[in-house]
Amino acid sequence: MNLTILGSQGALPKLNKYSSSHLLEVCNKYILIDCCEGVQFQLRKNKIKFSKIEVILISHAHGDHFFGLIGLITTLSLLRRDKDLEVYCPVSVLKIIQAHLKYTNLKLSYNLKLKGLKSNSSEIIKDDSCYSIHTIPLTHSVYTNGFLIKEKKKRRxxxxxxxxxxxxxxxxxxxxxxxxxxxxxxxxxxxxxxxxxNGDKPKSYAYCSDTAYSESYLNLIKEVDLLYCETTFLEKHRDKASSTHHSTTKDAGQLALKANVKKLLIGHFSSRYDYYDDFLGEVKQIFNNVSLSKEGRKLDI
Ligand SMILES: [Zn+2]
Ligand SMILES: [Zn+2]
Known part of the structure; x- marks a missing residue:
């Protein structure tokens, strides 16, 4: 299992930076988690084959997490994709995509399997022979899910x-x-x-963005190999984090510590910041094994 960071930033555009998008490789397949504006350029830049994307997961309806989705869906058709594409997203995003397809009279070359999410409890949305995907209900200003992807027991x-x-x-x-x-x-x-x-130990990855601090999903992310938690703000801007339902550095550190995860990855940085050393410094006061999101960074999980 490995992860490529396609975008590290929050909502506002910034030169040479992108909003949220992660590409997870699991069992030789690609899962795209959130789909920022410009995601296709990032996929190209990172030499990722579009055809290997099997599943797309959208956390919520804020634009920085899905404005690249319609473009990618269209491009896959221009590339004459013929295998199914599964997209799991909130019902609100599903309606936007359906409206776009309807009003542009777009006939796709492949079967787009749109699955609308609306449950406030965790559910297993995909159960493959090799891995499973579980939703993680998060606490944000609109309906939002994080995602937990778990490999199954590996062969000897x-x-x-x-x-x-x-x-x-x-x-x-x-x-x-x-x-x-x-x-x-x-x-x-x-x-x-x-x-x-013995086969290799099965790995797990939890993606938690966007969210205010909450312990309601601690049991779901317990002891994962890698936890991504957003840190839109440094601790000095906690008031802004509270009013916008986002997390600070210390929130992410606390979550990682309490969930006893092996490694923490932080990102979704507010555009007000140009340097990120303070993010690392603040998290490390609580949880030491932490990395920063950066466009193009690849992590083995
Ligand atoms: Zn966001
Ligand atoms: Zn958001």
């Missing part, structure tokens, strides 16, 4: 030397990595534990 790894040593036909290698015993060329049963090792 084949120890090739041992498999050959034990005279196992290669047609059984797949079965061994699924945790089944097999019979070798001489009719002897081989225990999978003797010729495989």
């Amino acid at each position: 790894k084949l120890l090739l030397d041992k498999a050959i040593e034990n005279n196992i036909n290669k047609i059984f290698f797949n079965k061994l990595t699924k945790g089944h015993n097999v019979v070798n060329k001489y009719g002897v049963e081989i225990n999978y534990l003797d010729v495989t090792s």
Whole structure:
């Protein structure tokens, strides 16, 4: 699992910066989380194949999180996409997209599967063979979800030397990595534990933007490998964070600490700031393992 930051900023435009957009690679597939204006340029710049995007998740109806969506939906059709595209978004965003398609009489080359979200409780919106996506109801000025993406238990790894040593036909290698015993060329049963090792630990990523501080979703993000939490404001602007339902540096630090996450990523910075060292400094007073969002930054999870 790895993450590419396509946009690090809050709502107002800033030169060479973009609003919220994260690209998560999981099981060799791409999930795009929020879709800022200009997202297509960022995808191009980061050499990301549009065709590998399987799912798009939109957190809420504020423009800095979805103004790039209609453009991307249109481009995928111009590129003659033929496989389905799943988009999970609030019902309000779904209606905007449907209206656009209707009034422009746009006929897409692929099946756009729009799923409108409206529940205030966490729900599993996708349950793939390899990963699952859960909503994280957040506290913001409009209906907003964060998203938790969890890999499922991974297959065991084949120890090739041992498999050959034990005279196992290669047609059984797949079965061994699924945790089944097999019979070798001489009719002897081989225990999978003797010729495989544990698979990699499944990873998890939680995306929480935009949100005021809340402990209501702590149980959902407990011990995730990477937590992204917005920090629109430094602590000195807490009053602004409160009135706009956003978080400060210390809010994000507290959340990461209480949820006992492994690593914290911060972003959605207000355009009033030009330097971000103070963001890191303030969070580190509470939670040390923290990184800053920056356009083009890639993180292995
Ligand atoms: Zn925002
Ligand atoms: Zn917002």
